[in-house]
Amino acid sequence: MDVTRSRALKGWSIASLIANMVIIWTGALVRLTGSGLGCPTWPQCEPGSYVPTPEMGIHGAIEFGNRLLTFVLAAIALVTFVLALRAFRRGAVGRSMPVTAFAVGLGIIAQAIIGGISVRMQLNPWIVGLHMFVSVFLILACVWLVHHAYASAPAFAPLRLARLTEVVFALGIVVIALGVVTTGAGPHAGDGGAARNALSTEWTAKIHAWSVWALVALTVLGVVWAWSDARLRRLWLILLGAELLQGLIGYVQYFTHLPLGVVLAHMVGTTVFTAALGHVWLLTRRTPSPAPAGAEPDVAARPRVGV
Numbered sequence: 001m002d003v004t005r006s007r008a009l010k011g012w013s014i015a016s017l018i019a020n021m022v023i024i025w026t027g028a029l030v031r032l033t034g035s036g037l038g039c040p041t042w043p044q045c046e047p048g049s050y051v052p053t054p055e056m057g058i059h060g061a062i063e064f065g066n067r068l069l070t071f072v073l074a075a076i077a078l079v080t081f082v083l084a085l086r087a088f089r090r091g092a093v094g095r096s097m098p099v100t101a102f103a104v105g106l107g108i109i110a111q112a113i114i115g116g117i118s119v120r121m122q123l124n125p126w127i128v129g130l131h132m133f134v135s136v137f138l139i140l141a142c143v144w145l146v147h148h149a150y151a152s153a154p155a156f157a158p159l160r161l162a163r164l165t166e167v168v169f170a171l172g173i174v175v176i177a178l179g180v181v182t183t184g185a186g187p188h189a190g191d192g193g194a195a196r197n198a199l200s201t202e203w204t205a206k207i208h209a210w211s212v213w214a215l216v217a218l219t220v221l222g223v224v225w226a227w228s229d230a231r232l233r234r235l236w237l238i239l240l241g242a243e244l245l246q247g248l249i250g251y252v253q254y255f256t257h258l259p260l261g262v263v264l265a266h267m268v269g270t271t272v273f274t275a276a277l278g279h280v281w282l283l284t285r286r287t288p289s290p291a292p293a294g295a296e297p298d299v300a301a302r303p304r305v306g307v
Helices: 003-032 054-089 096-120 125-149 159-185 201-226 230-255 260-283
Strands: 155-157 284-286
Touching: 003 054, 003 096, 003 125, 003 260, 054 096, 054 125, 096 125, 125 159, 125 260, 155 159, 155 230, 159 201, 159 260, 159 284, 201 230, 230 260, 260 284
Parallel strands: 155 284
Antiparallel strands: none
16 A cells, blocks of 8 residues: 555544544534524525624624534545545455545535524524534544554454443443433523423433443443453553543533533543544454354454454
């Protein structure tokens, strides 16, 4: 493989991952500053203008700035797709890499549309939550791209640990979903007139916290089971560290009544946790069972990551 192009594909894959994390941070900033309707319509910023006017003030500038980031993400996704397609044509990567890179680009377009719908629906918390949840899956897809760009070898694990990985991943997605619901019940709506989901903030927060504790407990079990393998141990310790940090920030924001800076830190933590969760899940594979002489390899045991 051409070294320069290989490095370019690695760099742009990482850039795509970082950009899809950052736009969650800026989206949180829009919500926390009450700028969700700073541009009151979509695709225009206000009727008759695609850009904010001076009369719209800082809220219009913040919301418009977040919208502009969508074009940055789309450009990064396009470059990543082109590089992946060229690498595929040279036989350097599998077909799945340009397909996934293209899907990330489509996801960014879908995100722009969902964001526009949320504005037109006056920041309906369920649509805003969907907007966030799609970003989570874009981050997971970008982690997958990074793995393939670097031709990451799978981390083979015993059957019980491989199955635990699947359970932890599924529970991690549930934890994120419950966090989104809790956010929809909380006070930071993105605009003073936006409705909330009418659920109890206290109980949604408690249920979310209980799911986090269950996730931490299973992750600790994963660390114990992975301890004898240095690579698996490192993967699980990174995930556990992300969970504990995120949990600490979550409790701080709850007991300090949701100060803006701490809530923003919690959103940053969500993206880090999502990337760590995807990193473990995408790399961990079941150790293949010895095949009888002359038999075909077990398809289920083949690496999911790598080219």
